[in-house]
Amino acid sequence: MQGRKCGMQNAECGIARKPSSRFRILHSAFRIFTFAWLAVLAPQLTACSREGSSPDAFLVAVVVPGSTADQGWNYSAKEGAELIQRELGLVEPVSFIENVESSQRKSVLRSYGRKGYDLVFCHGYEFHQVVKEVVDEFPETRFVVSGYDQPDERFGSIVYQLGEAAYLCGVIAAHATESGHVGFIAAQRVPPVVLCHDGFRKGFLDTKPDGEVRDPQYIEGANPWEDSAAAKVRTQAMLRNREPAPIDVLFQNADAASRGIFVAVEEHPQRIFVFGANRDQNDTSATSKVLASAVIRVDDAFLRVARAVRNGTFEVKVHSETLATGGIDCVLSPRLADLVGDEKATAIIERVAAAKDGIIRGAIEPYDHVD
Numbered sequence: 001m002q003g004r005k006c007g008m009q010n011a012e013c014g015i016a017r018k019p020s021s022r023f024r025i026l027h028s029a030f031r032i033f034t035f036a037w038l039a040v041l042a043p044q045l046t047a048c049s050r051e052g053s054s055p056d057a058f059l060v061a062v063v064v065p066g067s068t069a070d071q072g073w074n075y076s077a078k079e080g081a082e083l084i085q086r087e088l089g090l091v092e093p094v095s096f097i098e099n100v101e102s103s104q105r106k107s108v109l110r111s112y113g114r115k116g117y118d119l120v121f122c123h124g125y126e127f128h129q130v131v132k133e134v135v136d137e138f139p140e141t142r143f144v145v146s147g148y149d150q151p152d153e154r155f156g157s158i159v160y161q162l163g164e165a166a167y168l169c170g171v172i173a174a175h176a177t178e179s180g181h182v183g184f185i186a187a188q189r190v191p192p193v194v195l196c197h198d199g200f201r202k203g204f205l206d207t208k209p210d211g212e213v214r215d216p217q218y219i220e221g222a223n224p225w226e227d228s229a230a231a232k233v234r235t236q237a238m239l240r241n242r243e244p245a246p247i248d249v250l251f252q253n254a255d256a257a258s259r260g261i262f263v264a265v266e267e268h269p270q271r272i273f274v275f276g277a278n279r280d281q282n283d284t285s286a287t288s289k290v291l292a293s294a295v296i297r298v299d300d301a302f303l304r305v306a307r308a309v310r311n312g313t314f315e316v317k318v319h320s321e322t323l324a325t326g327g328i329d330c331v332l333s334p335r336l337a338d339l340v341g342d343e344k345a346t347a348i349i350e351r352v353a354a355a356k357d358g359i360i361r362g363a364i365e366p367y368d369h370v371d
Contacts (some may be wrong), residue, residue, distance in 0.1 A: 070258070121143045158305065162296055166251065171207045183217070185219070265289055332348070332352065334350065336349075
């Protein structure tokens with residue numbers, strides 16, 4: 001009985017029984033289908049594996065707090081990402097994220113760290129605290145805060161001495177003003193902006209000691225660097241104040257919000273000029289009254305850092321970009337003579353060239369640290 005029972009079990013399990021002709025046909029069909037499926041899928045599997053980063057790829061990311069529509073600070077970082085990609089010929093494209101709000105910054109940086117990025121540019125003074133909180137978690141990722149001037153042995157930073165270019169703008173303002181009163185407006189009071197005000201003030205008073213630079217005005221609010229409507233209102237209020245004399249030249253540093261400042265200047269019924277900042281804004285469509293722009297060559301600065309990191313020669317320190325390094329410049333408007341006349345334009349060109357040379361040689365101190 002046991003033998004019969006075991007035989008029955010074996011028969012039921014298909015061990016002793018030969019496969020039916022129907023089973024053999026289905027089995028053969030399945031094998032043919034499987035080989036055909038693998039033949040089709042294999043190239044796709046190979047392609048998918050190539051979409052992942054190569055172990056030897058140099059991975060770079062750039063993160064900015066605002067919109068590249070500003071054609072200023074944020075857009076300059078995009079130009080830096082594009083220059084790195086083009087000049088270094090990276091296999092993987094530079095990752096670029098804009099409009100990264102404060103609540104998102106920590107998770108964005110951690111995401112790059114987990115993915116093994118070699119270099120992450122955090123473009124803005126406001127990133128420094130977040131970088132301090134995450135940098136120790138990712139020792140293989142080099143974080144660089146662009147626009148931060150305090151040393152930290154754990155990450156690098158780049159400080160842009162835009163105040164040197166602002167000094168040159170002050171020289172220009174001293175020649176362009178008729179009222180002897182000039183103004184300064186920015187998004188908010190942060191160290192780079194303070195240096196800009198300091199440089200502008202000193203350049204103006206070194207050239208026109210009897211002139212006056214009004215107290216700096218700040219847009220403030222929830223989004224001061226993007227709120228062009230608030231910037232326009234604040235600028236209009238400044239220009240309405242004609243006591244003891246009207247402002248007729250204005251330096252601004254407000255990124256995307258600068259458009260509101262430009263519009264207020266363009267609509268102002270009295271004689272008024274303005275400066276661009278961070279990028280060359282001489283050809284902005286918002287106004288035709290830009291005398292010059294205080295420019296940061298962010299793209300060149302980013303490229304220098306990226307090359308050093310890839311080559312293993314990057315120094316963890318505050319890297320300073322100046323007129324001498326070529327990372328800072330004052331670009332005169334091609335319409336300068338049309339705005340101030342030939343005689344003043346000639347004087348401005350000569351004085352700016354002399355002042356620039358003096359700053360580079362160390363003969364002129366662009367800051368007096370009065371704010």
